[in-house]
Amino acid sequence: xxxxxxxxxxxxGAMVLAGxxxxxxxxxxxxxxxxxxxxxxxxxxxxxxxxxxxxxxxxAAYAAAxxxxxxxxxxNGRHNGNSWSETxxxxxxxxxxxxxxxLRRIAGKERELRAVLQAxxxxxxxGVVDLLDEIERQTPNFRLMMSNIQVLxxxxxxxxxxxxxxxxxxxxxxxIADLYTAVAVEAGKxxxxxxxxxxxxxxxxNSNAIEHIxxxxxxxxxxxxxxxxxxxxxxxxxxFFVRVWDDGPGIGAQYVQHLFDRGWTPxxxxxxxxxxxxxxLFIARSLARQLGGDLTVETDDQADGDHxxxxxxxxxxxxxxxxxxxx
Amino acid sequence: MAKANxxxxxxxxxxxxxxxxxxxxxxxxEKEGWETAIIEPESGYSLGEExxxxxxxxxxxxxxxxxLLDVRFGEHRDDQFRGLxxxxxxxxxxPKLPILMFTQYSQGQERETAVRGSLQxxxxxxxxDKLASPxxxxxxxxxxxxxxxxxxxxxxxxLVDVGTRQVFVGSGANQAVALEIQGMKFEIFRELAASxxxxxxxxxxxxRLERYSDGEDxxxxxxxxxxxxxxxxxxxxxxxxGPTELILNVRDQGYRLVPPKP
Numbered sequence: 145x146x147x148x149x150x151x152x153x154x155x156x157g158a159m160v161l162a163g164x165x166x167x168x169x170x171x172x173x174x175x176x177x178x179x180x181x182x183x184x185x186x187x188x189x190x191x192x193x194x195x196x197x198x199x200x201x202x203x204a205a206y207a208a209a210x211x212x213x214x215x216x217x218x219x220n221g222r223h224n225g226n227s228w229s230e231t232x233x234x235x236x237x238x239x240x241x242x243x244x245x246x247l248r249r250i251a252g253k254e255r256e257l258r259a260v261l262q263a264x265x266x267x268x269x270x271g272v273v274d275l276l277d278e279i280e281r282q283t284p285n286f287r288l289m290m291s292n293i294q295v296l297x298x299x300x301x302x303x304x305x306x307x308x309x310x311x312x313x314x315x316x317x318x319x320i321a322d323l324y325t326a327v328a329v330e331a332g333k334x335x336x337x338x339x340x341x342x343x344x345x346x347x348x349x350n351s352n353a354i355e356h357i358x359x360x361x362x363x364x365x366x367x368x369x370x371x372x373x374x375x376x377x378x379x380x381x382x383x384f385f386v387r388v389w390d391d392g393p394g395i396g397a398q399y400v401q402h403l404f405d406r407g408w409t410p411x412x413x414x415x416x417x418x419x420x421x422x423x424x425l426f427i428a429r430s431l432a433r434q435l436g437g438d439l440t441v442e443t444d445d446q447a448d449g450d451h452x453x454x455x456x457x458x459x460x461x462x463x464x465x466x467x468x469x470x471x
Numbered sequence: 472m473a474k475a476n477x478x479x480x481x482x483x484x485x486x487x488x489x490x491x492x493x494x495x496x497x498x499x500x501e502k503e504g505w506e507t508a509i510i511e512p513e514s515g516y517s518l519g520e521e522x523x524x525x526x527x528x529x530x531x532x533x534x535x536x537x538x539l540l541d542v543r544f545g546e547h548r549d550d551q552f553r554g555l556x557x558x559x560x561x562x563x564x565x566p567k568l569p570i571l572m573f574t575q576y577s578q579g580q581e582r583e584t585a586v587r588g589s590l591q592x593x594x595x596x597x598x599x600d601k602l603a604s605p606x607x608x609x610x611x612x613x614x615x616x617x618x619x620x621x622x623x624x625x626x627x628x629x630l631v632d633v634g635t636r637q638v639f640v641g642s643g644a645n646q647a648v649a650l651e652i653q654g655m656k657f658e659i660f661r662e663l664a665a666s667x668x669x670x671x672x673x674x675x676x677x678x679r680l681e682r683y684s685d686g687e688d689x690x691x692x693x694x695x696x697x698x699x700x701x702x703x704x705x706x707x708x709x710x711x712x713g714p715t716e717l718i719l720n721v722r723d724q725g726y727r728l729v730p731p732k733p
Contacts, residue, residue, distance in 0.1 A: 244575045248601055252491025255605065259498060283602050321672040322610045323603070334729075336721045338674040374721070 152205035159198025166191025247286060254279045281330055284323060288363055292423050295356050299430055308462055311351040313384050314339045317377050320358050328366050328373060335366070337375035344377060347384055348462035353431045354386075357439065360424035361388040361455045368392035368453065383437070384461055389454040394445030403441055404429045428457075436460045479505040481612065482535035484526045484557065485573065486544045492601060496539070499605030500612075508533050519544040519553030526557055530565060537616055539608075542574040562594060569595040569615035571608070614669055623664045626730040628708060631664045640707035651703035655683040656696050663718060667728040676725040697726060 166187045258276050321337040328335045358375075365373040369390035376387045395403065402408045407422040425439075432439040437459035444451050481500050485493055488509045497507045510525050522544050530538070538561065542554035554572065561570060599611055613620075623631040630639040636657050638649045652660055659680055666675045677690060684692035697720075701712040708731070714720070719727045 244601065248490070248492050251602055252493075252495060255495035256491045259495065280604065283604070287600055287602055318614075318670045318673065319611075322607055322670055325672045326604055326606060335672040336674050336719075336727055337670075337672050338676060338721075338724060340676065340724075342676055342679060 149205045149209045153202050153209075156198045156200070156202030156205060159194045159201065161198075163191040163194030163196075163198060166194065243290070247283075250279065251283055277330055281327055284327055284363070288359060288424070291356060291359070292427055295353075295427055295431070296423060299427065299434070307350055308348045309351060310346045311349045311354065312344070312346055313349075313354065313377055313386070314344050316351060316355050317358060317375055317386065320355065320362050321375060323359075324362050324366050324373075328369075331366065333366060333369050333371050333373060335362070335373045335375065337377070339377040341379075344379055344384065347379075347459075349459060350435060353435055354459065357428040357431050357457055358386055358388070360428045361386070361457065364388075364424060364455075365390035365392075365453070379461065382461060382464075383458050385459075386457040387454055388457075389452060391452050393447075394451040394453055395441075395443045396445050400441060400443060404439070432457055432459065479503075479537075479616065480508055480533060480535045481505055482508045482510070482526070482529055482533060482538045484510045484522065484529075484538060484554075485541035486522065487541070496605045496608050499609055503609055505536075508535060519547070519550030523553065523557050523560070527560060527564070530561065530568070535568075537569040537571065537612055539571050539573050539612075542572060558596065562596065567595060569612070569617070570597075571611055571615060572596065572598045573601055573608075574598060575601050610670065619665060620668065623661075623668045625664060625667070625728065627733055628731060629704060631661055633661060636661075638704070640704050647707060649703045649707055652700055655685075656700050656703075659683045659693070659696055660700050663726060663728040667730070672727070674721050674725045674727045677723075680726065694720075 169187065254276050257272075261273065261276075317337055317339070321335050325335050362373065362375060365375075365388050369392045372391045374387075374389045376389070378385050378387070404425050405422075406426040408426075409422040429439040437457065440456050440458075441453065442456070443453040483493065483497065487493060488511070497509075500507050508529065510522060510529055526538075526540075529535075540554050540557060540561075542552060544550040544553040554574070558570060558572065561568060595615055595617075597611055597615055599608060603611075619633060621632070621634050623633070625631065628640060628642055632639060636653070638652045638657065638660060639646055640649045641647055662680060662683070663675055666673045677693070680693055681689040684690070684696060686692045697718050701717050704717065705712045710731075712718075712731075715729070717729060717731060719729050721727055
């Protein structure tokens with residue numbers, strides 16, 4: 145089918161080209177048909193007709209090809225945008241593995257050096273310790289960056305599937321808080337998290353997706369917080385919610401609409417060097433919506449007020465649709 | 472005085488057990504008061520199959536409390552996911568043995584494969600990234616192993632001895648029991664310390680702590696007891712803890728332990 149459409153497009157283009165050539169050459173190769181009406185040569189008519197027919201064929205073929213492309217991209221009722229193949233994902237995983245090895249070596253040597261310095265307290269240069277801290281601080285950034293790319297490829301793959309498994313949201317939030325607690329402490333900040341109710345139990349969801357969304361939110365919060373980050377998990381009979389709050393300077397109302405744009409970061413506005421790829425919130429909201437939930441933001445940037453930013457992730461618990469229901 | 476978690480043994484199964492990353496983790500495990508046993512890559516261990524056999528033999532012989540298990544063993548195609556077949560065999564033979572999978576793809580394909588395979592949602596199996604900090608590995612192992620420790624050291628100066636229900640304050644020759652922290656006050660402090668031990672940022676909700684208070688206004692009673700605990704420890708350390716130190720009230724939701732800075 146695509147070969148036919150391509151042939152029609154090429155044919156249409158050729159007709160247009162031939163029409164243009166005829167129009168140019170018409171005065172030289174033909175006689176006027178009518179002296180009183182449209183004093184033009186016969187090849188002019190033929191050339192004009194060829195241009196119109198050629199353009200029509202090319203436009204129709206292009207439209208048909210586009211429609212076909214869109215229908216291929218819509219899998220299971222959702223639109224996947226630009227396609228990434230499974231091969232791309234496999235290549236990325238190899239790349240991730242190859243890149244991970246030297247990075248593990250760097251992190252390993254940094255931890256070795258730290259152990260040597262701790263064994264001889266008092267002799268360490270403060271600058272050296274700062275450098276080691278910086279390497280350790282950048283490690284979660286790297287983990288998240290690689291993970292963002294991997295998730296983006298999966299998200300935009302026409303073959304991606306949603307897998308629902310029994311998941312404990314409390315455990316996921318706990319893991320992420322543990323990962324970022326050390327990072328926050330290094331930066332003179334604190335993370336507090338809690339669940340209400342304390343024992344939330346299981347939901348049916350995609351655990352990788354939840355972990356990825358919340359990691360992006362906490363990473364952002366730690367980056368922009370003044371001193372405190374709070375993560376609260378709660379639920380109602382049909383949904384569960386993760387609220388990530390920070391006491392940072394807040395985001396101006398004029399920028400809120402761009403927050404979830406692909407590649408947008410606050411540094412874009414200030415024309416400064418970007419401190420992140422700007423993919424995190426775009427991916428987080430896309431994933432949340434793909435899972436039947438949403439990600440929203442509430443922010444206050446008043447300098448003298450209770451300035452803060454809070455992201456609210458809401459996702460369906462899917463308890464009613466599962467064979468075992470509520471455990 | 473009891474050490475934290477005496478006698479715990481962690482079996483490390485990784486073809487790069489002498490790498491800097493693994494050495495840092497082993498040091499942290501030993502700092503925790505736990506012992507590590509290593510499956511050494513000898514000349515015959517070039518194949519994942521031999522690692523698999525050695526792991527099963529070691530579990531039978533060493534009876535570890537948990538296993539730290541790599542996914543990929545070498546570059547051979549057959550051994551790329553060897554750790555997952557070792558995992559299946561361990562889960563089948565010792566379903567209660569906690570296993571922490573140490574992998575580059577803690578959220579990726581390997582986890583999916585394992586979860587869709589033999590793992591149940593309540594299996595004692597978790598996945599952690601190879602770039603995770605040693606502290607993160609310890610927190611995961613603590614939760615996987617699950618049982619409460621006999622004692623919880625909070626920084627270098629405070630130790631909660633769960634067995635004797637006492638709080639020790641100070642270090643070396645200056646260490647003393649904080650006699651004021653007994654009964655309900657001990658239970659409150661133990662609850663806060665246990666939560667901090669599992670996950671340092673976790674808040675203990677009022678609803679969980681108010682059972683250790685009494686009177687018409689349980690929250691006010693709890694506030695008084697928290698103040699008394701802070702004063703008792705502060706007096707022993709010749710300091711006074713402010714509102715954001717040692718025990719922190721977060722937005723009237725609950726309390727969280729904040730270890731004193733060294």
